Amino acid sequence: xxxxxxxxxxxxxxxxxxxxxxxxxxxxxxxxxxxxxxxxxxxxxxxxxxxxxxxxxxxxxxxxxxxxxxxxxxxxxxxxxxxxxxxxxxxxxxxxxxxxxxxxxxxxxxxxxxxxxxxxxxxxxxxxxxxxxxxxxxxxxxxxxxxxxxxxxxxxxxxxxxxxxxxxxxxxxxxxxxxxxxxxxxxxxxxxxxxxxxxxxxxxxxxxxxxxxxxxxxxxxxxxxxxxxxxxxxxxxxxxxxxxxxxxxxxxxxxxxxxxxxxxxxxxxxxxxxxxxxxxxxxxxxxxxxxxxxxxxxxxxxxxxxxxxxxxxxxxxxxxxxxxxxxxxxxxxxxxxxxxxxxxxxxxxxxxxxxxxxxxxxxxxxxxxxxxxxxxxxxxxxxxxxxxxxxxxxxxxxxxxxxxxxxxxxxxxxxxxxxxxxxx
Numbered sequence: 326x327x328x329x330x331x332x333x334x335x336x337x338x339x340x341x342x343x344x345x346x347x348x349x350x351x352x353x354x355x356x357x358x359x360x361x362x363x364x365x366x367x368x369x370x371x372x373x374x375x376x377x378x379x380x381x382x383x384x385x386x387x388x389x390x391x392x393x394x395x396x397x398x399x400x401x402x403x404x405x406x407x408x409x410x411x412x413x414x415x416x417x418x419x420x421x422x423x424x425x426x427x428x429x430x431x432x433x434x435x436x437x438x439x440x441x442x443x444x445x446x447x448x449x450x451x452x453x454x455x456x457x458x459x460x461x462x463x464x465x466x467x468x469x470x471x472x473x474x475x476x477x478x479x480x481x482x483x484x485x486x487x488x489x490x491x492x493x494x495x496x497x498x499x500x501x502x503x504x505x506x507x508x509x510x511x512x513x514x515x516x517x518x519x520x521x522x523x524x525x526x527x528x529x530x531x532x533x534x535x536x537x538x539x540x541x542x543x544x545x546x547x548x549x550x551x552x553x554x555x556x557x558x559x560x561x562x563x564x565x566x567x568x569x570x571x572x573x574x575x576x577x578x579x580x581x582x583x584x585x586x587x588x589x590x591x592x593x594x595x596x597x598x599x600x601x602x603x604x605x606x607x608x609x610x611x612x613x614x615x616x617x618x619x620x621x622x623x624x625x626x627x628x629x630x631x632x633x634x635x636x637x638x639x640x641x642x643x644x645x646x647x648x649x650x651x652x653x654x655x656x657x658x659x660x661x662x663x664x665x666x667x668x669x670x671x672x673x674x675x676x677x678x679x680x681x682x683x684x685x686x687x688x689x690x691x692x693x694x695x696x697x698x699x700x701x702x703x704x705x706x707x708x709x710x711x712x713x714x715x716x717x718x719x720x721x722x723x724x725x726x727x728x729x730x731x732x733x734x735x736x737x738x739x740x741x742x743x744x745x746x747x748x749x
Contacts, residue, residue, distance in 0.1 A: 333476065333477055333478070334474050334475060334476055334477060335408055335409070335412075335474070335475040335477060336463070336472060336473065336474050336475075337404050337405065337408055337472075337473055337475075338465055338467075338470055338471060338472040338473070339400050339401070339404060339470070339471055340469055340470055340471075341397055341469050341470065341471045355382070357546060358381055358382055361539070361542065365535055365538075377528075377532065377535065377536070377539065381539075397471070398432065398434050398444075401432060401434075401444065401460075401471075401473060402430075402432035404473075405432060405446050405460065405473070405475060406430050406432070406446070408475070409446060409458065409475065412477060413427065413448055413458075413479075414427070416456070416479045417448070417450060417456075420456075420479065421450065421452060421454065425450050425451055425452050425454075426450070426451045427448055427449070427450060427451075428449045428450060428451050429448075429449045429491060430446070430447070430448060430449075430491075431446075431447035431448075431449070431491035432444060432445075432446055432447070433445055433447055433487060433491070443459070443460070443461055443462075444460045444461075444473075445457045445458060445459050445460055445487070446458040446460060446475065447487055447491040448491075449491045454481060455481070455482055455483075455487065455488055455491055456479045456480060456481050456482065457479070457480050457482050457487060458475055458476060458477065458478070458479060458480070459475070459476045459478075459480070460473050460474065460475050460476075461473070461474055461476075462474075514579050514582060514583075515582060515583050515586070517576065517579045517580060517583070518579060518580035518581070518582055518583020518584060518586075519583045519587070521576065521577070521580045521583070522580070522583060522584065522587055524536075525537070540573075543573070544570060544573055544574075547566050547569050547570045547573070548566075548570055550562075550566045551563050551566030551567045551570060554566060581661060582661045582664065582665075585659070585661040585662050585664070585665045586661075586664070586665040586668060586669075588662075588665070589644060589662065589665035589666060589669055590665070590669060592643075592644045592647065593633060593640050593644065593669055594629070596632070596640050596643055596644075597628065597629040597632045597633045597640065598625060598628075598629055600628055600632065601624045601625045601627075601628035601629065602625070604624065604628075605621055605624060605625075617704070618702075618704035618708070619703075619704040619705075619707040619708040620708065621708070622704060622705050622707075622708025622709060622712070623707075623708035623709075623711060623712050626708065626709055626712035626713075626716075627712045627715050627716065630674075630678050630712070630716045631716065631719055633669075633671065633674045634671040634672075634674050634675045634678065634716075634720070635671060635719070635720075635723060636671075637669065637670055637671035637674065640669075641666050641669075644666070645666075648662065675720065678713075678716065682709075682713045685701075685709060686710070686713070688701075689701065689706050689710075
């Protein structure tokens, strides 16, 4: 219930949610984690499987504490917005005119100093302005009851933290155009997917099947708990589990473009490395020639860069044949594969090669001059450096080939007259 004080502030109070109400949450999930740990320990060893389960336990503690805090914040937000709706509409019309409307609401909790928290009500307007109403805690005089006081004075703000909290776009924070904002969102999606892929590969390298089993086990338990809570007519608990499951599925959904890019890149590497590996195999087994490791690195890197950069159409053709069995119309139904093929064009790979070699040569040169260990195999350094020079030479040769003008018609006419050759 809210009340106005001197037409300058508005007070409301609510019963706080305490951590004691969520003890069942931490006990249930701690038991689940303990049982999973004991099962995995039987197959993988007690010490090896302890690391991921310790990490999951601390994540569980964080979710428990955050859920307790977010419940109180959500209660404050709902009550503050409900009480301030009419007042905010009046302030907006008075300050900016009746054509300006409210796009979204927000409630931001932040720390003002040691042992002193505060919050504010944020309003994002259709004219891209953001106004805030300061909210502060006041003594309630009752146990487990929180009392808040809203100042009814609107303040227009340009605070970037507040803008980030309430704005539905990245643009006000990063000063991006709509097109660049869309590019940032796409980049963010690919970063999420590549992070998931890297995490899976590293986890499977060290723990084999445990990470994937934990992921699918987590999704199965979450889904079952949500279904059980729904059948037991526990809507809050069911909503909690359903949200967790949806968030996991959303992350996996965001990983689809990156998985397609990883697949196309992997197939490109197989094709690019297949030819030099076959050449090395033939030389070593049929010509009785011993190739040093540096020479093998040199051959692989030279052929890989030349094939991926200057013969990318050949590579993409074989990838499409492998994925769609010559049915190129099927590519229309897989837009992320088409995007991956576009990203792995020769000119894009060429830029990536130059970027990688720039970092590689900078680090190895600095380490050599400083007398440091470059942490890279000496054979790889000896093979990669001339391979980059050959790649530069081949690239320049291809570019200069377009400028070659031999005037073959003139030469043929001259040769036919000089040697009395009749040209049909």
